[in-house]
Amino acid sequence: MRNTNVLISGASVAGLTLAHWLQRAGFRPTVVERAPGLRRGGQAIDIRGTALQVVERMGLLDKIQAATTNMRGMSFVDGRGEELSRSTEATLTGGLIDNDDVEIMRDDLTTMLFDASRYGTEYLFGDVITSLTHNDDAVEVRFRHERPRSFDLVIGADGLHSGVRRLAFGPESEFLHFLGSYLAIFSLENYLGLDHWQMYHQAGDAVVGVYSARQNTEARAMLLFRSPELDFDHRDLDQQKNLLAERFADVGWETPQLLASMREAPDFYFDSMSQVRLDRWSNGRIGLVGDAGYCPSPRSGQGTSLALVGAYVLVGELASSRRDHRAAFDRYQQVMRAYVDENQQLAHPRPDGSRATSDELTHASNAITLPDYPHYDG
Incomplete structure (x- = not known):
């Protein structure tokens, strides 16, 4: 399938990784992204287990390790800021500190992935x-601004609310599974003077x-709360901010300052904290990768790793199957399915309310053997 034109929707971790491996394998990738540039901000994300092999094969491991959050x-503090407990063994965002995982800010990673793909990719x-x-x-593609164009393949890497998934597979209500909570993340000044440290205050849910x-x-x-499913427009930021301001109005500690910021x-x-579950990640010449196809939710801690591994495997199978995209998509799903299922299971609490252990996370993050595809440097 060399010289195949592939359209990727979304300059995400999955989309940028896909673009890198596509050009390495001799494809011609184009990435369309709703935002005017790379999206900034985002939370600390983790690269674990087999996904570390992917970034190593991309030649990025040393650079990524140098940008770790450290x-x-x-x-945890009470409403007056008095410390209730502390840990130097684990954090809420990254789990155990003393391990081989890499925690990095999301936009630092996407910048590195973009730099690794930009010269052989149309954006x-x-x-x-x-x-x-x-x-x-x-696949004949129409855009909001670009002229209509034809592509051999289209890959949705456009996240939880994937437009490609909606157009090619059906409404997202068929595939999104709400996990009972909501999460907000945004940047602000380090006005508390935190030194590679995290502080949290819990008030009820x-x-x-x-x-x-x-x-x-x-x-x-970070603002996190449990709730029945809410009805809101995921593109209306003012509506979302008003919702949060009302929900957190009576929460103590630094919450008023955080809401102002x-x-x-x-x-x-x-x-929302939600998962995406589909029986198949392809429909004809259209496929899905990362959160668009199998979001495990931030609660699993494995969304970034699934995106990195999924993009690597998808391109490897496309390159291995010559011009048979159906066989490539089938093989991609066969290789990835058990790995996806095990990592999605991490987000589900046990009947007693407990979460996955560190050993279970380690097992899930290594629950796939990365194939050695011979086509990436041909």
């Missing part, structure tokens, strides 16, 4: 796919937290 620990920022039409030999980022030069705020944050993110 968290020293975390503490269409500030645009979005509006329709997809199959014929025997290609709500948790507010702040942790330092980028060598303590800035911080991220939220109003001005340039990278505000809010969404």
Whole structure:
């Protein structure tokens, strides 16, 4: 399938990794991204187990390790800021500190992935796919701004609310499974002077937290709460901020300052903790990778690793199957399915309410043997 034109929707971890491996294997990738550039902000994310082999094969492991968050620990405080407990063994965002995992800020990782793919990839920022039409030999694609174009394959790497999945597989209500809570993340000044440290305050079903980022030069705020499923527009940021301001109005500690900073944050993110589950990740010449196809939810801690491994495997199978994209998609699903299922299971609490143990996380993050595809450097 060399010289095949592949359209990727989403300049995400999955989409950027996909673009890198596609050009390595002799494909011609194009990435369309709704945002005007790479999306900034986002939470601390983890690269674990087999996914570390993917970034190593990309030549990025040393660079990624140099940008690690270097968290020293975390503490929980009461409404007055008095410390209730602390840990230097684990953090809420990254789990155990003393292990081989790499925790890095999301936008630091996407910048590295973009730099690794940008010179062999066409990027269409500030645009979005509006329709997809199959014929025997290609997918006809219409965009909001770009002229209509034809591609051999289209891959949705556009996240939890994937537009490609909606257009090619059906409404997201058929595939999204709500896990009972919501999460907001945004950047702010490190006004608490945190030194590679995380601080949290819990009030009932709500948790507010702040942790330092980028060598303590800035911080991220996190608002997490349990709730029945809410009805909101996932693109209406003002509506989401109003929802949070009402929900956290009576929460103590630094919450009033965090809510004020939220109003001005340039990278505000809010969404449900949900999983994406489909029987198949392909439909004709259209496929899905990462959160668009099998989001495990942030609660699993494995979304980034699934995206990295999934992109690597998908391109390897496409390159191995010559011009038979159906066989490639089938093999991609066969290789990935058990790994995806085990990592999604991490997000589900046991009947007693306990979460997955560190040993279970380690097992799930290594629950796939990375194939050695011979086509990436041909």
